[in-house]
Structure formats: structure tokens, C-alpha cells
Amino acid sequence: MLQIRLVVEEGLNQLPYTECTVTTPTGYKYEGVKFEKGNCGVSIMRSGEAMEQGLRDCCRSIRIGKILIQSDEETQRAKVYYAKFPPDIYRRKVLLMYPILSTGNTVIEAVKVLIEHGVQPSCIILLSLFSTPHGAMSIIQEFPDITILTTEVHPVAPTHFGQKYFGTD
Numbered sequence: 001m002l003q004i005r006l007v008v009e010e011g012l013n014q015l016p017y018t019e020c021t022v023t024t025p026t027g028y029k030y031e032g033v034k035f036e037k038g039n040c041g042v043s044i045m046r047s048g049e050a051m052e053q054g055l056r057d058c059c060r061s062i063r064i065g066k067i068l069i070q071s072d073e074e075t076q077r078a079k080v081y082y083a084k085f086p087p088d089i090y091r092r093k094v095l096l097m098y099p100i101l102s103t104g105n106t107v108i109e110a111v112k113v114l115i116e117h118g119v120q121p122s123c124i125i126l127l128s129l130f131s132t133p134h135g136a137m138s139i140i141q142e143f144p145d146i147t148i149l150t151t152e153v154h155p156v157a158p159t160h161f162g163q164k165y166f167g168t169d
Contacts, residue, residue, distance in 0.1 A: 004054040051097040078109040090118025101131040104138030121145040
């Protein structure tokens, strides 16, 4: 999916880098850049996993953590069921992947878990495909230092992205 690749590439553009000289196979010296060490992805399961391949296509060796959060349909409260991160995540820049940002509750809970593991909100870049204005504002009000990258902001977000992407609808 092209939109996933575009938002992942822009997220990678936000990461710190250093300049370096690359020698091409023909022996030509090219002035380029390389990522500084200490970046990782974290997908909010299950729909966030749809963005992992786009990240791996751009950055093969990047570490990826996972968070499983279930939202209660009636109360709209989110509960964390599982979290697995690289052990040194507190020293890393985090690309948090969640394609459909509706209320923002799930992402807020995910960011709280990352903060509990020592990650500073300023080191979190949320990668999203579709966002509602309410969802984005909820996250920014709670965590003003977080960066949000999305392809579209619209009052109505598409539902059941994960089921459609993975073919389980």
C-alpha cells in the first residue's frame, strides 16, 4: 500500500542522521547520510502490524516492538494486554505505528506504556494513515511533544482497517 510506504519514509526522514561518504560499486564517492543508532518501530497490534513491512522495506535491520491494546466498545477505554520492546527502548527514537487514529485513546495508552519504559514523548513519532481531528487533538493535548504524521485528517475515519488489510472481515 503506497500510503503506508509514504508515511513510513517521512517518519524515517524525522530520525537523526549523520553525513557519510559512500563508495558505489563503480568506485565513485558519494556524499550521503546514514541513520544514527538507536531507532526502532513499535506497532500497536493488530492493525499497526500492517505498517511493519513498509518499515522493513526501508530499513531492514530496524528493531520492532509490539503493544496489544483492546478498547472497550461501550466505555471507549483502552486496556494494555501485552507489550514487548527492545530492552534499551528508553534510549531510542520510536516510530509508533497505528494506521487509523479515531478517538486517540489507544495511542494515548500506548504512549503511556512507552513512557513507563523510559521513552520521552519528544522521541515518539506516530505514523498514521487516517486521523480524525478529535483523535489528533486528544493526543496533542495529552502529549504536546509527540510528533504525528498522517496522510489524511477527516472527521470520519475508516473502520475495521485491520480486518480488511489482513482479509479477515
